[in-house]
Amino acid sequence: MTRIAIVGVAGRMGRTLVNAVQEDAEASLAGGIVEPGSSLAGADIGELAGVGRLDVAAVDSLDAIVDDFDVLIDFTSPRVTLANLAFCAEHGKRIVIGTTGLSEDELVELDGYRDRVPMVFAPNMSVGVNLTLKLLETAAKALGDEGYDIEVIEAHHRHKVDAPSGTALKMGEVVAESLGRTLKEHGVFAREGQCGPRSEKEIGFATVRAGDIVGEHTVMFATEGERIEITHKASSRMTFAKGAVRAARWVAGQGNGRYAMQDVLGL
Ligand SMILES: NC(=O)C1=CN([C@@H]2O[C@H](COP(=O)(O)OP(=O)(O)OC[C@H]3O[C@@H](n4cnc5c(N)ncnc54)[C@H](OP(=O)(O)O)[C@@H]3O)[C@@H](O)[C@H]2O)C=CC1
Numbered sequence: 001m002t003r004i005a006i007v008g009v010a011g012r013m014g015r016t017l018v019n020a021v022q023e024d025a026e027a028s029l030a031g032g033i034v035e036p037g038s039s040l041a042g043a044d045i046g047e048l049a050g051v052g053r054l055d056v057a058a059v060d061s062l063d064a065i066v067d068d069f070d071v072l073i074d075f076t077s078p079r080v081t082l083a084n085l086a087f088c089a090e091h092g093k094r095i096v097i098g099t100t101g102l103s104e105d106e107l108v109e110l111d112g113y114r115d116r117v118p119m120v121f122a123p124n125m126s127v128g129v130n131l132t133l134k135l136l137e138t139a140a141k142a143l144g145d146e147g148y149d150i151e152v153i154e155a156h157h158r159h160k161v162d163a164p165s166g167t168a169l170k171m172g173e174v175v176a177e178s179l180g181r182t183l184k185e186h187g188v189f190a191r192e193g194q195c196g197p198r199s200e201k202e203i204g205f206a207t208v209r210a211g212d213i214v215g216e217h218t219v220m221f222a223t224e225g226e227r228i229e230i231t232h233k234a235s236s237r238m239t240f241a242k243g244a245v246r247a248a249r250w251v252a253g254q255g256n257g258r259y260a261m262q263d264v265l266g267l
Pocket residue numbers: 007008009010011012013014033034035036038075076077080097098099100101122123124125126166240
């Protein structure tokens with residue numbers, strides 16, 4: 001049985017994760033953490049998540065439950081995640097990180113823990129998206145150098161704070177790496193006004209934020225005469241949450257290292 005604690009337990013993903021852990025016969029809910037000073041500290045996390053009383057009270061500090069859990073699942077924000085990673089390194093815990101929107105410096109900081117903590121870090125925990133990454137590698141290798149323009153389009157709910165999504169960036173990276181390009185050199189993140197025609201090798205990104213869209217990603221390969229679109233649409237956050245719980249069970253048996261969902265899924 002893997003004992004899981006959830007940071008950001010009152011958030012959109014936090015509440016969904018409570019459901020996902022409850023549904024998993026090999027995982028147990030060891031705790032839920034809310035923001036320090038939050039009025040939700042002390043609330044029952046089952047009631048917060050809408051699954052009924054679980055007799056697990058939300059706490060506002062990891063110290064309060066340090067002996068109770070094996071793996072922390074963190075879907076919060078970059079600085080909070082990095083603080084929790086430091087806590088896990090210090091206390092011999094494992095961590096699954098779904099947080100997106102880390103800056104270049106923050107990614108370097110996160111990577112610095114790879115020899116001190118077993119961690120799974122992935123911008124998207126759904127099986128479908130991780131399979132899509134494989135399909136993109138194949139498509140890019142077949143089409144990218146044959147005059148096909150590549151564009152990544154993503155859509156999310158109105159509350160999302162980072163753009164492009166972590167998944168869109170990952171998709172762009174996979175395509176770029178398959179073609180020996182980099183997003184630093186070839187990524188185009190905005191077009192406005194007299195921006196001129198597109199260059200042959202650029203990889204463009206477009207972002208939609210609207211309503212309650214859970215998460216949609218399309219990578220388009222377009223040339224004169226045809227267009228191929230590889231699309232993934234998430235209609236429920238349970239797809240991410242189930243993946244995160246699977247990753248938590250998997251990382252419970254791993255040594256120090258930075259792992260991706262591809263490792264968890266054996267893709
Ligand atoms: N990898 C994946 O598969 C997926 C990744 N994500 C990513 O997960 C992240 C969270 O998304 P989402 O759930 O929609 O966001 P929410 O804003 O709904 O949830 C984040 C939660 O973290 C809480 N929080 C903030 N600071 C702390 C702290 N110091 N300690 C404990 N909790 C804290 C917030 O509380 P408060 O509101 O009070 O500040 C909030 O409840 C984003 O980066 C998103 O992109 C989302 C879905 C899937």
